[in-house]
Amino acid sequence: xxxxxxxxxxxxxxxxxxxxxxxxxxxxxxxxxxxxxxxxxxxxxxxxxxxxxxxxxxxxxxxxxxxxxxxxxxxxxxxxxxxxxxxxxxxxxxxxxxxxxxxxxxxxxxxxxxxxxxxxxxxxxxxxxxxxxxxxxxxxxxxxxxxxxxxxxxxxxxxxxxxxxxxxxxxxxxxxxxxxxxxxxxxxxxxxxxxxxxxxxxxxxxxxxxxxxxxxxxxxxxxxxxxxxxxxxxxxxxxxxxxxxxxxxxxxxxxxxxxxxxxxxxxxxxxxxxxxxxxxxxxxxxxxxxxxxxxxxxxxxxxxxxxxxxxxxx
Amino acid sequence: xxxxxxxxxxxxxxxxxxxxxxxxxxxxxxxxxxxxxxxxxxxxxxxxxxxxxxxxxxxxxxxxxxxxxxxxxxxxxxxxxxxxxxxxxxxxxxxxxxxxxxxxxxxxxxxxxxxxxxxxxxxxxxxxxxxxxxxxxxxxxxxxxxxxxxxxxxxxxxxxxxxxxxxxxxxxxxxxxxxxxxxxxxxxxxxxxxxxxxxxxxxxxxxxxxxxxxxxxxxxxxxxxxxxxxxxxxxxxxxxxxxxxxxxxxxxxxxxxxxxxxxxx
Amino acid sequence: xxxxxxxxxxxxxxxxxxxxxxxxxxxxxxxxxxxxxxxxxxxxxxxxxxxxxxxxxxxxxxxxxxxxxxxxxxxxxxxxxxxxxxxxxxxxxxxxxxxxxxxxxxxxxxxxxxxxxxxxxxxxxxxxxxxxxxxxxxxxxxxxxxxxxxxxxxxxxxxxxxxxxxxxxxxxxxxxxxxxxxxxxxxxxxxxxxxxxxxxxxxxxxxxxxxxxxxxxxxxxxxxxxxxxxxxxxxxxxxxxxxxxxxxxxxxxxxxxxxxxxxxxxxxxxxxxxxxxxxxxxxxxxxxxxxxxxxxxxxxxxxxxxxxxxxxxxxxxxxxxxxxxxxxxxxxxxxxxxxxxxxxxxxxxxxxxxxxxxxxxxxxxxxxxxxxxxxxxxxxxxxxxxxxxxxxxx
Numbered sequence: 021x022x023x024x025x026x027x028x029x030x031x032x033x034x035x036x037x038x039x040x041x042x043x044x045x046x047x048x049x050x051x052x053x054x055x056x057x058x059x060x061x062x063x064x065x066x067x068x069x070x071x072x073x074x075x076x077x078x079x080x081x082x083x084x085x086x087x088x089x090x091x092x093x094x095x096x097x098x099x100x101x102x103x104x105x106x107x108x109x110x111x112x113x114x115x116x117x118x119x120x121x122x123x124x125x126x127x128x129x130x131x132x133x134x135x136x137x138x139x140x141x142x143x144x145x146x147x148x149x150x151x152x153x154x155x156x157x158x159x160x161x162x163x164x165x166x167x168x169x170x171x172x173x174x175x176x177x178x179x180x181x182x183x184x185x186x187x188x189x190x191x192x193x194x195x196x197x198x199x200x201x202x203x204x205x206x207x208x209x210x211x212x213x214x215x216x217x218x219x220x221x222x223x224x225x226x227x228x229x230x231x232x233x234x235x236x237x238x239x240x241x242x243x244x245x246x247x248x249x250x251x252x253x254x255x256x257x258x259x260x261x262x263x264x265x266x267x268x269x270x271x272x273x274x275x276x277x278x279x280x281x282x283x284x285x286x287x288x289x290x291x292x293x294x295x296x297x298x299x300x301x302x303x304x305x306x307x308x309x310x311x312x313x314x315x316x317x318x319x320x321x322x323x324x325x326x327x328x329x330x331x332x333x334x
Numbered sequence: 335x336x337x338x339x340x341x342x343x344x345x346x347x348x349x350x351x352x353x354x355x356x357x358x359x360x361x362x363x364x365x366x367x368x369x370x371x372x373x374x375x376x377x378x379x380x381x382x383x384x385x386x387x388x389x390x391x392x393x394x395x396x397x398x399x400x401x402x403x404x405x406x407x408x409x410x411x412x413x414x415x416x417x418x419x420x421x422x423x424x425x426x427x428x429x430x431x432x433x434x435x436x437x438x439x440x441x442x443x444x445x446x447x448x449x450x451x452x453x454x455x456x457x458x459x460x461x462x463x464x465x466x467x468x469x470x471x472x473x474x475x476x477x478x479x480x481x482x483x484x485x486x487x488x489x490x491x492x493x494x495x496x497x498x499x500x501x502x503x504x505x506x507x508x509x510x511x512x513x514x515x516x517x518x519x520x521x522x523x524x525x526x527x528x529x530x531x532x533x534x535x536x537x538x539x540x541x542x543x544x545x546x547x548x549x550x551x552x553x554x555x556x557x558x559x560x561x562x563x564x565x566x567x568x569x570x571x572x573x574x575x576x577x578x579x580x581x582x583x584x585x586x587x588x589x590x591x592x593x594x595x596x597x598x599x
Numbered sequence: 600x601x602x603x604x605x606x607x608x609x610x611x612x613x614x615x616x617x618x619x620x621x622x623x624x625x626x627x628x629x630x631x632x633x634x635x636x637x638x639x640x641x642x643x644x645x646x647x648x649x650x651x652x653x654x655x656x657x658x659x660x661x662x663x664x665x666x667x668x669x670x671x672x673x674x675x676x677x678x679x680x681x682x683x684x685x686x687x688x689x690x691x692x693x694x695x696x697x698x699x700x701x702x703x704x705x706x707x708x709x710x711x712x713x714x715x716x717x718x719x720x721x722x723x724x725x726x727x728x729x730x731x732x733x734x735x736x737x738x739x740x741x742x743x744x745x746x747x748x749x750x751x752x753x754x755x756x757x758x759x760x761x762x763x764x765x766x767x768x769x770x771x772x773x774x775x776x777x778x779x780x781x782x783x784x785x786x787x788x789x790x791x792x793x794x795x796x797x798x799x800x801x802x803x804x805x806x807x808x809x810x811x812x813x814x815x816x817x818x819x820x821x822x823x824x825x826x827x828x829x830x831x832x833x834x835x836x837x838x839x840x841x842x843x844x845x846x847x848x849x850x851x852x853x854x855x856x857x858x859x860x861x862x863x864x865x866x867x868x869x870x871x872x873x874x875x876x877x878x879x880x881x882x883x884x885x886x887x888x889x890x891x892x893x894x895x896x897x898x899x900x901x902x903x904x905x906x907x908x909x910x911x912x913x914x915x916x917x918x919x920x921x922x923x924x925x926x927x928x929x930x931x932x933x934x935x936x937x938x939x940x941x942x943x944x945x946x947x948x949x950x951x952x953x954x955x956x957x958x959x960x961x962x963x964x965x966x967x968x969x970x971x972x973x974x975x976x977x978x979x980x981x982x983x984x985x986x987x988x989x990x991x992x993x
Contacts, residue, residue: 058776116962123969130922134961141955271780308791311784318773318781415872429863433977440860444872446853453852454845460852461981468984486988487977
């Protein structure tokens with residue numbers, strides 16, 4: 021492999037992880053924006069996304085179908101799991117996250133950590149054989165009969181991975197359009213910037229919070245689905261690390277800023293991917309290195325890439 | 335007025351820019367020892383920014399300021415406070431969950447002398463100091479509102495607005511600073527409360543004869559009763575300086591407050 | 600007359616504490632899950648009764664806070680005789696003694712964190728890592744150099760304290776969620792590093808760390824018929840007593856006051872002449888010291904440590920203790936530590952559901968009491984100040 025192709029491979033691997041991290045990080049950023057809360061259960065929502073979609077795959081009998089039915093059912097599974105997990109996100113927001121967000125910030129941090137533990141354990145205990153690693157079917161391979169991958173400048177790009185990446189990027193663009201072009205999206209931004217002023221202008225804040233949690237959780241569910249497709253296996257505690265990485269990505273980007281979260285997600289993934297490839301025993305240390313970068317980042321750019329450097333209000 | 339007054343604080347061409355916006359420009363003012371100086375100006379004219387600059391919260395983009403002959407430009411807020419300048423804030427900055435006593439005692443931090451080891455091993459010294467300062471706090475509360483003395487161990491959150499302001503003033507006074515900066519003490523108060531507050535400021539004066547006070551006010555009438563000299567600010571620049579009479583009749587000042595038509599008509 | 604009422608008050612305090620002590624012993628004794636549930640329901644009932652009989656309850660609290668030193672003294676005596684009484688009542692007294700020692704260790708770590716998080720508002724999500732630094736330092740010094748615990752325990756604390764200095768720049772430049780993330784990343788890095796460095800045992804960790812041996816007295820010696828854990832029980836009790844003493848005094852001083860100001864309103868704290876950066880650094884280093892000491896004791900007692908002992912989940916438990924206890928409240932931290940360490944051991948009967956219930960418990964507690972079990976009370980400095988104020992300042 022030439023050095024360019026190695027480089028391209030690193031970029032591609034990073035992008036595959038990055039799109040997942042970004043979709044999780046967006047949730048952290050959105051929730052922080054509207055509720056001033058870090059929702060540490062969000063990683064477990066991501067995990068729920070993977071498990072709910074696996075369940076739907078089994079329930080719909082997706083694997084036994086083919087042709088147009090297959091494609092239709094596949095899309096249905098994705099959308100349904102996003103809706104179900106989005107609904108669960110709103111449910112958890114109503115019973116836990118919003119009530120505790122009124123207390124001191126750090127209280128909400130711990131309450132959501134507790135919620136995350138409860139969700140994780142609930143899956144382990146109540147999902148059939150929940151403590152084991154589950155195989156996640158390679159759903160997308162079926163869409164490309166005969167040919168699995170293309171070669172591009174000396175690297176192998178699997179079609180299914182390309183499709184995951186494409187869907188992820190489209191979703192991110194749709195999200196950006198939604199936030200910038202629709203009334204609801206603009207209201208979310210307004211609440212994120214100044215909740216008090218927004219509520220004085222007659223914004224129904226509770227509705228905004230619900231919508232935000234629905235969107236954030238649905239995106240995390242999509243990320244969970246992608247994660248299952250990418251690694252072909254899922255496990256009940258996959259959300260713990262994903263949550264921490266998503267939070268890191270949101271912070272790198274500047275909490276409250278969704279574009280920042282997306283950039284942060286890709287950046288974190290690129291650092292991981294680079295260190296896995298370039299440093300001896302890098303795959304063991306890649307997360308350590310990514311965290312070291314996070315620390316450096318916070319020191320030299322404490323409010324994130326796109327966070328504004330605000331003057332302290334005195 | 336005949337004798338030469340001593341300048342304890344002065345600025346040299348202070349400029350504060352946020353991005354492209356000038357919050358302060360070419361500010362050259364003097365504060366004389368022992369006076370009560372008022373600073374007026376409409377909202378957004380840069381009054382609070384001026385306080386934030388001279389207490390070290392903002393670093394001026396240009397210019398310097400001197401206190402008791404010493405250049406304090408670029409110093410941190412805690413260093414400036416330790417030099418003997420204390421302040422209050424427009425939106426009161428008390429720790430609402432802490433008690434009245436705590437919120438006043440904190441003001442003595444620059445002058446107290448016990449550290450970690452005294453806190454743990456030398457309780458006698460620490461308690462003696464706390465007691466001394468508590469007595470002082472009680473003395474000050476007695477001047478403003480004796481009812482508050484019974485509430486020393488009550489969280490500030492339970493107090494009405496005006497009492498919170500008094501606690502804040504006590505906090506600024508207790509370390510016996512040489513210069514006290516009051517940032518719009520009447521903000522958010524009704525006419526009666528404002529009146530009471532103006533009396534309180536007179537009391538500060540009586541209590542600490544050697545202190546110099548600078549007050550920011552938005553409302554011009556408020557300042558007329560307390561301050562001996564007034565500086566008017568608009569768009570970050572000094573537009574008038576003198577006695578209240580002089581400043582309040584200055585055309586530019588009237589314009590700034592009421593708009594051009596009224597001033598001309 | 601006055602003397603008599605004081606005497607009665609003392610008797611009341613002693614009685615209440617003895618009743619609570621035996622209730623606790625019986626709670627440790629019961630093994631049927633149903634009785635455990637009954638006990639939990641009883642606790643909830645007591646909670647609501649305390650709301651109904653608010654006045655009586657408040658009077659009791661007033662009583663304890665008035666004779667605070669006496670109450671603490673009585674409690675201390677009860678804790679000293681605990682090892683002798685518990686085998687008479689509890690079936691698995693050795694096991695519960697180990698749990699209590701662990702609770703003591705957790706209280707020590709949590710008090711260190713409480714100083715950082717509760718008193719000063721600095722989130723530290725790497726407590727387990729600092730605890731681990733103490734454990735590894737003590738373990739290595741004892742194993743490789745054969746040093747006595749008299750040295751290894753304080754050095755473990757110092758190592759943890761100085762490791763905190765590595766974060767000096769982040770502490771100066773970040774706060775809130777950002778500082779939380781820095782410490783979180785730091786904790787992860789340390790655990791992963793320990794996992795990959797062969798000299799300190801890698802994933803196998805350190806084995807056969809010698810027990811504490813002070814002036815020729817080996818802590819493996821059994822006291823009569825009592826298990827050797829009893830030695831560690833008393834060691835932890837003593838060091839914990841000193842720790843509580845130190846933190847209580849710091850709370851009631853300018854250190855506690857200025858820290859609280861930094862926590863609640865940083866700009867106001869600056870305006871009051873507080874050097875915030877320096878204070879934060881000192882608080883961070885000082886808090887970490889106690890985590891390191893706790894880790895060193897643990898290493899000597901268990902004799903075997905490895906990276907999984909010091910993972911993020913442990914840090915989380917410590918954070919939960921401080922926050923559920925009620926920030927900046929030493930008593931709250933102690934109560935919460937007992938709740939979160941001893942209680943789940945009881946739930947071990949339902950091993951499978953333990954962590955699940957633990958998560959639910961965390962959420963429910965915080966929804967019912969968003970400020971923790973015991974939010975911090977007024978800072979009283981000293982009884983003489985309190986008296987002075989009560990008399991209306993004369």
